[in-house]
Amino acid sequence: MTRSRALAVLGSVIGSVLALTACGPKDSPAAPGADPDALVLRVTQGGGYTAPGADLGRLPLVSVYRDGRVITEGPVVAIYPAPAWPNVQVTRLDDDAVTDLVDAALDAGVTATGDLGSPGLADATTTTITLVTAAGTSTREVYALQEGQGDPALTADQAAARTALADLVDRLTGVQGDGESYEPSAVAALAGSYVADPDLARDPVTWPGAPLPGESVAPGIGCTVSAGAQASAVRSAAQDADGLTPWTDGSATWAVTFRPLLPDESGCADLAG
Template identity: 45%
Template sequence: MNGTRLLLPLLAAVLLTGAACAKADSGTPGDTGSTGSYAADAAVVQVSYVGGFVSPDMLVTRLPLISVYGDGRVVTEGPVIAIYPGPALPNVQVQQISVADVDKLVKLGVDAGVGASTDYGQPGVTDAPDTKFAVLTTSGLKTSQVYALGEANGSGLTDAQVQARAKLKAYLAQLTDLPKTLGQDAVSASKPYEAKGLAAVSRTWNADSSGVGQQPEIAWPGPALPGEPVRTGFELGCVTVTGDQLTATLDAAKKANTATPWTSGGKRWSVTFRPLLPDEASCADLKD
């Protein structure tokens, strides 16, 4: 009897301990982030296109669809005027959300399956890009990369693969409509993003054959072109423009278009501009 009395408290303690452990392990506490746990310039949530049938210049300079940073900045590419040749500089915009809402977006990403060992299948579509999701959690960076996410209609996919893709599509829709996802008052008005650096990706300039006529050349005010090679197999160079040269280059680029020949070192160059994002410092960050 005394032995039974001694065992009951011990059994209760074991059960309580087991329940506590089960509660601690039931969710994903290490994956939801915590308010104030991120560096201001850390890319906490990011969605990008990878690969696809696009020009080498675009493969190198393509901006992420959305980048959410630790301090609540949300960087996206805004609309571009429908003219040809188009403006030389991309229309990069920034909005602001709260750090608490950054955590909400992390949690939504984890719930959608980012970072999970999921088979998304390989649909019968050619030349489409992969859509890469990256979410920075307190247990590390989680990523998922899905081929032809926006184009596949289920052909060649299992029901499980279609459902898994649908979760990521829904998450992307949430990220691209933050006022709906977080609340109208939770997202600031959009304004131009002011980059602290600019990657200038160049290749030898060729006369335009589309009938738009000769473009006036502009003297290149930045570091000498073409710079360091970028991406193996591409005849592209890249220079990082900062400081006073950044100001001069941005001023010149505002007067240029995508077909403008830039002169540097006695040669003409075509230049594609890529503003560096808060978590990027140089051309080397575009080589991944």
């Protein structure tokens, strides 16, 4: 690990001035004074053949934070209807492991700007890799990263660059550890019109959070955020519900998608769209 790359990790949260003057044991992701909630690395996936607004409820594939937390969505039970509350897991890495991941992102070309080509595929997903360093935030967007492997429309250089990024994503999403359930301090609720399934009737559940539907974030979809005690009440109610549960505020009935906010997020504007 070179000093410049260690400083890149450090600078992700405590600023380039401190990063450029840091030395010795402070050249680590756990430097005193660092914001533990500051984002270091993130991989998101969006687009593809989805309904309007569907990306809003998607969690990032992986988020790595300054204090070593790695937050991902865990396995989903293969039942219908699916549980209403997503299985969000948090794993903790030590300082060296976080630094190694940032080093890997730099090696994979996340800060590069070369053309990655355009695979001849329709309705594929776009993978976005975000890296935060002392130099700023680098974002690399790749259309059809997995689906486009081996596409003849790609040059050798484009294919090699994509392979390096795909390997990085595999490494990040494959981080293993003693995971535990993530407990958010705030929860976004994406509310839309409720359409009942006549074969799977559900009794309405009283909504325990901030007023629905909230601010408009997509056609027919509102977003509201519950924090503190309300967030705990929403989480508890959602864990007893499924994707077909109707939620009522006494005057209307809503279908709700739950999106726990991550440590670096504060509101509906932070959701992918």
